[in-house]
Amino acid sequence: MNFSISLTINGAKRTLVFDDPRLTLLDLLREGLYLTGTKKGCDRGQCGACTVIVDGRRINSCLALAISQDGANVLTIEGVAQGDRLHPVQAAFLAHDGLQCGFCTPGQIMSAIGLIQEGQAGDDPERVREAMSGNLCRCGAYRGITEAVLEAQKALDPASRKEVA
Amino acid sequence: MKTFDYVKPATVRDAVTAASAPGAAYLAAGTNLLDLMKGNIVRPDRLVDISHLPGLDRIEDLPDGGVRIGALVRNADLAHDENFARRFPAVAEALLSGASAQLRNAATVGGNLLQRTRCAYFYDTASACNKRDPGAGCDARGGDNRLHAILGWSESCIATHPSDFCVPLVALDAVVEVEDKSGRREIPLEKFHRLPGDTPERENTLEPGEMIVAVRLPATAAAFAAHARYLKVRERISYAFAVVSAAVALRTDGDRIVEARLALGGIAAKPWRSREAEQILAGGRADSALFRRAAEAALAAAKPSGDNGFKIELARRIVLRTLNLAAAGTPKRMPALPASPFASVSGDAVHA
Numbered sequence: 176m177n178f179s180i181s182l183t184i185n186g187a188k189r190t191l192v193f194d195d196p197r198l199t200l201l202d203l204l205r206e207g208l209y210l211t212g213t214k215k216g217c218d219r220g221q222c223g224a225c226t227v228i229v230d231g232r233r234i235n236s237c238l239a240l241a242i243s244q245d246g247a248n249v250l251t252i253e254g255v256a257q258g259d260r261l262h263p264v265q266a267a268f269l270a271h272d273g274l275q276c277g278f279c280t281p282g283q284i285m286s287a288i289g290l291i292q293e294g295q296a297g298d299d300p301e302r303v304r305e306a307m308s309g310n311l312c313r314c315g316a317y318r319g320i321t322e323a324v325l326e327a328q329k330a331l332d333p334a335s336r337k338e339v340a
Numbered sequence: 341m342k343t344f345d346y347v348k349p350a351t352v353r354d355a356v357t358a359a360s361a362p363g364a365a366y367l368a369a370g371t372n373l374l375d376l377m378k379g380n381i382v383r384p385d386r387l388v389d390i391s392h393l394p395g396l397d398r399i400e401d402l403p404d405g406g407v408r409i410g411a412l413v414r415n416a417d418l419a420h421d422e423n424f425a426r427r428f429p430a431v432a433e434a435l436l437s438g439a440s441a442q443l444r445n446a447a448t449v450g451g452n453l454l455q456r457t458r459c460a461y462f463y464d465t466a467s468a469c470n471k472r473d474p475g476a477g478c479d480a481r482g483g484d485n486r487l488h489a490i491l492g493w494s495e496s497c498i499a500t501h502p503s504d505f506c507v508p509l510v511a512l513d514a515v516v517e518v519e520d521k522s523g524r525r526e527i528p529l530e531k532f533h534r535l536p537g538d539t540p541e542r543e544n545t546l547e548p549g550e551m552i553v554a555v556r557l558p559a560t561a562a563a564f565a566a567h568a569r570y571l572k573v574r575e576r577i578s579y580a581f582a583v584v585s586a587a588v589a590l591r592t593d594g595d596r597i598v599e600a601r602l603a604l605g606g607i608a609a610k611p612w613r614s615r616e617a618e619q620i621l622a623g624g625r626a627d628s629a630l631f632r633r634a635a636e637a638a639l640a641a642a643k644p645s646g647d648n649g650f651k652i653e654l655a656r657r658i659v660l661r662t663l664n665l666a667a668a669g670t671p672k673r674m675p676a677l678p679a680s681p682f683a684s685v686s687g688d689a690v691h692a
Contacts, residue, residue, distance in 0.1 A: 178346070196346040196387070199374070219375050223442060232416075232445040238374045239446070242346055243367065243389050290441065295420065301676040308578035309440020 180245040184208065185254025193241065200244055201225045201236040204251060212252035212281045216311075223310030226282040226289070227251050233289025235309075252281035255288065263330045264288050267323035275314035286310045287324045291331060298325060341377045345386040352393060352553060356520045359388040360549030366390050368412060369446040371439075372455045380465055381472060382456075391448075396553060399424055405559025408517075411450030411552045415505070416441070418449065428557060429670045430508040430568035430587050437572045437679035438504040440579045450552035453506060453516065453532065454544070457499035457609070458581055460484065470496045471540040485646030487583060490639075490655070492608040497540030498645035500606055501533060504679070507605035508570055508587035510613045512561035517554040518546060524553070533610035543609070564589035564601060568670050571662040572605070572679040573654065582606035584655045585679070588666040590626070597621050597630075602638060602663075607655055614638035617659070626667045628660075635659040 179192045184204075191207060201218070204210045204227070213236060216224030220238040227236045228250040255262040264287045267273070274280040286307060296302035303324050304317070312320065349355040359366055363385030367373060370391075376382040390396075396412040399421050407427070409418060415435050418424055425432035439447065461467040461480040468477035480488055480498050488498040506529065514529040533544050546552075572585035585605035591598045600621035604612040617638040624630040635656040642652045661681065677683035 195343070197341050197343060219378060220371060220443060223440065226442055232414075233442050234446045235371070235442045238369075238371050238443075240367070240370055240374065240387075240389075243370070243391055286442065289445075293416075293420075293441070299676055305578050305677055306441050309442045 178242050180242060182244060182246075183248040184210070185249070185251060191241070196240070196242050198241045199237055200227070200229070200239040200241050200249070203241040204236065204249075210251050210253050213285075214278055214281055216279070216282075221311070222279070222282075223286060224279050224282040226285040226310065228285055228289055231292065233286050250285070250288075252285060255284070262288070264291070264323070264327040267327035267330070268320070271319040271323040271326065272316065273319035273323040274312075274316050279310060279312045279314075283307070283310045283312065283320055287320075287327065290324060291328045296324075296328075298328070300325065342380070342383045344384050346389065347386060348389045348392065350393075352390075352396075352519055352551065353521075355388055355390050355393060356549055356551050358386070359551065360521060361386060362548075364388055364549070366551060368448040368451045369414075371443050371447045372451060376456060379463060381463055390551065402556075402559075405562065407557050407562075409449050409555045409557075411448060411554055413449045414445060415439070415447045415449070415452065416444040419444065425674070427562040427565050428508070428512065428568070429565060429674075430570045430589055430666075431505065431512070431557075433674065433678045434504040434508050434570040434572075434585075434587065436674060437570065437585075449505075449555055452503055453529075453552060453555070455502060456543070458502050459488065459499035462499060471499060471536075471543075474539070474541045481646065483646075486648045486650070487606075488645050488648055489609060490607050490642040490644060490648060490651050491604075491612055492535040492610065493645045494536045494538065494540070496538055497536035497609065499536070499540070499609060501543075501608065501610050502581045502606075503611065504570065504572060504582060504585060504605060506533075506611040507585055507603045508568070508589070509555065509557070510611040511587045511589055511601035511603035512564070513558055514561075515556045515558070516552055517556060518550045519553050520547060520550045526556075529555070529611070530613055536609050540609070561589075563591050563599075566670055567592055567666045569662055569665040570679045571658055571665060571681060573658060573681055577677060577680060577682060584651055584658050586655070586658045586662040588659075588662040590621070590663075590666050592626065592667075595626050597624055597626050600634075602634065602659065604638065604655060604659070607642070607651060616640065621663075626663075628664075631660050631663040631667075634663065 214224035216222035365384035396410040419435035467479040567590035574580035589601040617634040
């Protein structure tokens, strides 16, 4: 049996047909659309490497069935920069060495964009760390990540925060 | 993962009909179910996707002062609903102490009640587990069991219920609204989860095909808002299940406790309400002698199910600590580390 869903992915409307209901949103992005920026780490919702923003909310795409996302608006790491101009969160991660090997970075950045949009952390590093705890970094770049989130949040005034995601 | 038939009903009525077939399971966000399916721990033949059903994602204030939370309300939306968090702060704190921001953005109220234990032997299909495979035995009994149950366990099963959310809910007399083909009924949350006994595979009192449609808190639950806390010891600061947790809600008159609510998490197959402790607290003066008696009473029936005797004393101390925190008053702002014993709120002592 074939399943058909429509998704808006990084602003472009797509109709997607697949035959296996077990397909996750993560596998759809990576293997169906070759959007391999979103990473598969644990595939069990524990590491955050697969974080994308669906209808304005950051979620683990490995624990979302594609078939259940019909009609959703999905933002992935491929959709955050504007041409060669980095998203402020991307620029802040570079400026603060918020990465080493880079594998967790797309998930970290999508999570940070979601965090800033949620608007719960303010300028408190403790709240930022708590709100980023769903993203593991085995290189241990946590200090730079926290600094990057705080700086990016400052750079994005409240009015534009809603638009980043 | 085993494959399955996918059904997407348009109404609750269609959903309960589709889910009454043997082997069917409801899919909401799937944050626990998909994980279990990937590990072949749960192998449904049919998934009934209820995530798009209309009308189940609302938080409604009821005319009598209670609140009705739709089964599909996301954990994050409930915790950050200002009106809800102000009236039921311990529930909001418990929600924010659970999982990660990504999971809280997806996971639903109904799914939280139905999440499965995180017992490693339940998750490992090479291990014997009476819950996963009735009659197979329990490898947790002689295994790594320092995090297992200390109350209400049986020879068949020593697993714990992992929910934070359910702990303050059971303390506050929450009611679960469920529906099947014959209509709607209500189950007090305290009677919703079952202790293992000889049938650990039966974890709750839902009938086959029955669906959670809402959770309700009565108006009386809001009377504790000024003195309500949740505290959770974890093996890391954030994003971990409880080793032991406690919810305390007090209604006070000066330094007298008029009414108390107390429940524990991480220690039994259900959120564990202690009416014994509540009775000791009611009418007493809020001081450490009274709190110690309450903590003793709450754990009086506890016994180790393995290498976890430490959890009994830990639970007493967490009860005592949570009583002190609740007596000191609900913080004006959610702590930076919700429910953490390591949290410090500006101006407040870490050790209350």
